Every structure is written in C-alpha cells, then in structure tokens.
Amino acid sequence: MPSFLRGLSVRLLVLTVTFVMVSEVLILVPSVARFRFNYLQERTADAELAILALEATPDNMVSEPLARELLARVGAYGIVLHNPQKTLMLDAGGAPRIDATYDLSDAGFLQLVSDALIALTETQNRILRVLDVSARDPQVTVEVITDDTPMRRAMRVYAGHILELSVVISLITAALLYLALQWLLVAPLRRLTQSMVSFRANPEDESHTIPPSRRTDEIGVAQRELASMQETVRQALRHNARLAALGTAVNKINHDLRNILSTARLMSDSLADSEAPEVKRVTPRLLAAIDRAVALCTRTLSYTREGAPPLKRARFALVGLVEEVAGLVEAKGEDGARLLNKVAPTVMIDADREQIFRVMLNLVRNAIEAGARHVTVSVQNDIDALVIVVADDGPGLPPKARDNLFRPFAGSARPGGTGLGLAIAREIMRAHGGEIGLCDSSAAGTAFCLRLPDAGAAVPRAEEREAARPPAAS
Numbered sequence: 001m002p003s004f005l006r007g008l009s010v011r012l013l014v015l016t017v018t019f020v021m022v023s024e025v026l027i028l029v030p031s032v033a034r035f036r037f038n039y040l041q042e043r044t045a046d047a048e049l050a051i052l053a054l055e056a057t058p059d060n061m062v063s064e065p066l067a068r069e070l071l072a073r074v075g076a077y078g079i080v081l082h083n084p085q086k087t088l089m090l091d092a093g094g095a096p097r098i099d100a101t102y103d104l105s106d107a108g109f110l111q112l113v114s115d116a117l118i119a120l121t122e123t124q125n126r127i128l129r130v131l132d133v134s135a136r137d138p139q140v141t142v143e144v145i146t147d148d149t150p151m152r153r154a155m156r157v158y159a160g161h162i163l164e165l166s167v168v169i170s171l172i173t174a175a176l177l178y179l180a181l182q183w184l185l186v187a188p189l190r191r192l193t194q195s196m197v198s199f200r201a202n203p204e205d206e207s208h209t210i211p212p213s214r215r216t217d218e219i220g221v222a223q224r225e226l227a228s229m230q231e232t233v234r235q236a237l238r239h240n241a242r243l244a245a246l247g248t249a250v251n252k253i254n255h256d257l258r259n260i261l262s263t264a265r266l267m268s269d270s271l272a273d274s275e276a277p278e279v280k281r282v283t284p285r286l287l288a289a290i291d292r293a294v295a296l297c298t299r300t301l302s303y304t305r306e307g308a309p310p311l312k313r314a315r316f317a318l319v320g321l322v323e324e325v326a327g328l329v330e331a332k333g334e335d336g337a338r339l340l341n342k343v344a345p346t347v348m349i350d351a352d353r354e355q356i357f358r359v360m361l362n363l364v365r366n367a368i369e370a371g372a373r374h375v376t377v378s379v380q381n382d383i384d385a386l387v388i389v390v391a392d393d394g395p396g397l398p399p400k401a402r403d404n405l406f407r408p409f410a411g412s413a414r415p416g417g418t419g420l421g422l423a424i425a426r427e428i429m430r431a432h433g434g435e436i437g438l439c440d441s442s443a444a445g446t447a448f449c450l451r452l453p454d455a456g457a458a459v460p461r462a463e464e465r466e467a468a469r470p471p472a473a474s
Contacts, residue, residue: 012181016174024166028159030109033116035158039151040104044132047079047144054088068092075150077127080143081134091145098145099126105133105141120156125149188219192226199230203237264290311352311431318388319343321353322377325360329368329375337368342378349386349452355428359436360390362421363448367392372445384453389439391447397438405438 050070054060062070067090071077078091102115126148134140195210209230213223319341326339349356360377367375372394380387397405406426422436429436432452439447 012186013174013178016177017170020170020173021166024162024170028162028166029113029117031162032120032155032159033109033112036116036119036151036155037104037107037112039154040102040130041132043074043076043146044104044130044142044144045135046074047076048081048134048136048140048142050074051079051081051088051090051142054090060086060088062090064092074144075146077145079145082141082143083137084139096127096145098129101129101131103131105131116155119148119152120159122148122152185219188213188215188223192219192222195226195230199233203230203234206234209234311355313350313352315348315350316353317345318347318349318379319345321357321360324357325364325377328361329364337372338374339364340374340376342376343388344379347379347386351432351452352428355431359425359428359450360388362425363390366421367394367446370394370397370446380449382451385434385451386453388450388452389447390450391439391445393445396443396446397441402438402441406436 050073053062053066053070070090071079071092077096078089080090081088107115128146128148128151130144130146132142134142191210198205199209210223210227212227213220215223322339322341322343326341329337329339364375367390370392372392375390375392378389378391380389406422426436429450429452434450434452436448436450439449441447
C-alpha cells in the first residue's frame with residue numbers, strides 16, 4: 001500500500017464518505033417508498049376524476065370508445081368507485097388476472113418499505129389492484145386495476161436521482177469535514193509527530209522544539225506538554241554532558257594529580273619530623289588537607305564511573321557494622337561527636353557490607369560536619385523492607401540543600417562540598433533494590449531513612465524502637 005494511503009487524513013476521508021453514503025442509503029429506501037405511495041395515490045385520484053364522467057350521463061354509462069379513452073388517460077384496466085348509495089364501474093371488458101392487491105388506506109411504514117423493495121426488484125410486469133379512500137369524501141373508496149411497470153420505471157428514475165444527489169452531498173460533506181479535520185486534528189498531530197521524530201534524532205537541537213500552542217483543547221495541552229518535556233530532557237542532557245565532560249577531565253588529570261599529592265605527602269611526612277614548633281603546628285593541617293584532596297579525587301572518580309557499583313552480597317548482623325562506624329568516628333576524634341548504636345543484635349541484612357558501610361559512614365560524617373553532637377542509628381519495622389534510620393541532633397538542612405538533595409555538585413550543605421556523598425549513597429542503595437530518603441529535617445535535627453528489601457530480616461520490638469529515638473540536642 002502506498003505511504004500516502006496509510007495516512008490518517010486519507011482514512012478519515014474514506015470513512016467520512018462511507019458514513020455519509022450509508023446515511024443517504026438509509027434515507028433512500030423510505031424516500032422511494034414514499035414516492036411509490038404518492039404515485040399510487042395520484043393514480044387513484046386520476047381514476048376518481050375519470051369515473052365521475054359516468055355521473056354526467058342519465059344511465060351512468062358511457063360508450064365503449066369513451067371508456068377506453070378515459071382508461072388510457074388514467075393508465076388503468078378498470079376503475080370502480082364504491083359509495084354508500086351506488087357503485088360506479090368503468091372498464092373496457094376482459095380485465096386481466098390480478099397479481100397483487102394494495103390498500104393504501106391501511107398501509108404502515110414497514111409495509112410501504114417492503115412493498116417498494118419488492119416493486120424495485122421485480123423484472124416482470126404485474127397487474128395491481130389498488131384501493132384508496134377518496135380525498136373528497138371519506139365514505140367513498142376508489143379501486144384501480146393497473147400495470148406496475150410504469151410505476152417501477154418511475155421509481156428507478158427517482159432512486160437514481162436520489163443516489164446522484166447523495167453522492168454529491170457525501171463528497172461535499174466529506175471534503176468539508178476532511179478540511180476541518182486537517183486543520184483541527186491531522187495537521188497539529190503531524191507537527192507533534194515530526195517534532196518528536198526530530199527531537200529523537202537530535203535532542204540537543206533547539207530548533208526541533210515544538211512551539212507551545214494557545215489552544216485550550218487536548219491538542220493544545222499535548223503541544224505544551226511536549227514542549228515542556230523537550231526542554232526538561234534537553235536540560236538533563238546538558239547536565240549529564242557536563243558531568244561526563246567532568247569525569248573525562250578528572251580521569252585524564254587523576255594520574256598526574258595523584259603523583260603531585262604523593263610528592264606533597266612525602267614532603268609533609270618529612271616536615272612532621274621537624275622539631276620546629278611552628279612546623280609541628282602546621283603539619284597536621286597540611287596532611288589533613290592533602291588527605292581531603294585525595295579523597296575528593298577518589299569520590300569524583302567513583303561517581304563518574306559508569307553503572308552501579310558491583311555488589312558482593314552476604315548476610316551479616318547490622319549491629320557489628322554500626323559499631324565499626326562508631327569506632328572509626330571515635331578514632332578520628334570527630335570534634336567529640338558520638339555515634340549511638342540502637343540496632344538490636346537480631347537484625348540481619350542481606351547486602352554488600354562494604355558498600356553499606358560506605359553509605360553509613362558518609363551519612364554520619366555529613367551529620368558531624370554539619371554540627372551534630374550525637375548521631376543515632378536505629379531500625380524501624382516495615383511490611384516488606386528493613387528501614388535503617390540515621391538521625392542526628394544537628395541544625396537541620398538549609399532549604400537549598402533540601403531542594404538539591406542527592407544531586408551531585410549541587411546538594412552539599414556545607415561550603416566547598418561537592419554533594420557526591422549522597423548521590424553515591426543513593427546509587428548504592430538503588431543497586432541493592434532499596435532507596436534512601438530524607439525522613440525529617442528541622443532545627444531539632446535531621447534523619448535519613450535507608451530502605452533495604454529483606455523479607456527475612458529480624459526487626460526490633462516496639463520497646464526497642466522506642467529506645468532507639470535520638471537523644472535531645474545538647
């Protein structure tokens with residue numbers, strides 16, 4: 001099938017013509033039935049006028065030549081007029097055999113339609129006996145015996161005119177409807193389709209954005225939503241392109257930067273052996289700055305790596321992992337902050353221990369760096385998941401950090417931060433089939449919830465969950 005025949009506009013045109021023709025055919029049959037009824041009524045009316053010539057004679061009879069002339073003008077073999085006083089008859093003798101009798105005074109709609117269809121489909125002439133009530137006097141009945149061939153011929157001519165008119169009306173209606181649908185529906189849909197195809201081929205080309213429409217119907221809504229979606233996708237692609245470029249650049253300079261930092265670390269270690277008081281005072285800060293620079297490079301490279309981190313799942317007790325995080329926090333002397341482990345010993349999870357340790361340590365360090373003095377890790381009960389809550393008594397997240405949470409290079413709550421920690425934490429949790437989210441953040445503290453699907457996890461009792469609430473801010 002040619003491509004233009006598969007288009008929506010052509011299908012609409014064909015359907016419109018078809019439906020209009022069907023409607024005209026439904027009108028045609030009753031129209032032809034009504035034409036037949038009127039035709040027979042005219043014959044009975046002419047017959048009544050013709051037979052009135054008998055009343056002008058003394059004996060209600062006319063000569064045979066006159067009778068034949070009157071019958072020929074009416075197109076009948078015989079005419080009979082019945083009234084309460086008398087019956088008048090006009091014939092030329094030798095009336096043919098009657099094939100069908102029709103009483104026009106007692107014909108319903110369906111009967112008229114059926115008789116019309118029978119008359120149209122007949123191929124041989126039939127002799128009809130037609131009865132009707134006189135239009136002048138309801139008590140008078142007129143009877144006519146006539147051929148149906150002239151009537152059938154007239155019906156077919158009338159039906160042909162109706163069909164011709166139907167074709168013209170259907171074509172005009174279809175053309176007008178086609179133009180209206182082209183303007184209101186097909187053309188806008190074609191623009192939508194072309195915009196989507198062009199956008200898929202080159203999403204970054206702004207010339208392929210469909211202009212928003214002022215229409216208030218569904219087409220206008222679709223155009224505006226498509227334009228908004230294209231702009232959103234384009235911004236996301238630009239953002240991802242910048243991240244990809246950043247990852248490529250960092251990968252290229254990572255080797256040289258690590259060499260530079262290694263040299264600086266060696267020199268700093270040499271400075272640490274110096275007995276000069278000023279050097280001893282500055283050296284720890286210098287070493288910490290170098291360690292932070294190395295950690296920043298490592299986190300950036302880890303985030304720009306394609307795909308989720310590979311998992312090495314194992315079933316282990318969560319309480320031991322939290323204790324390790326707490327020990328690391330105390331060993332580093334994080335400004336006197338404490339990690340409170342409220343996890344019951346019975347809680348077991350099925351996950352990558354190193355990756356979950358990384359997530360927990362990241363959340364705890366973020367809380368301490370934000371000013372928290374106490375960080376509490378507890379577990380909440382859920383139907384189909386294990387929910388780990390990491391709550392602190394810090395000042396809460398600023399509005400900007402909450403709006404850009406989990407967005408790399410935009411969601412950091414402290415100056416100079418990259419926001420990669422939470423982005424990597426979400427990536428790890430989703431790789432486990434879970435999720436991380438902000439449960440609460442106010443002046444009383446912040447709480448993050450880690451959901452891990454683990455139907456076999458042992459969860460704490462209600463009294464244990466009550467005891468796991470974080471302490472009030474000191």
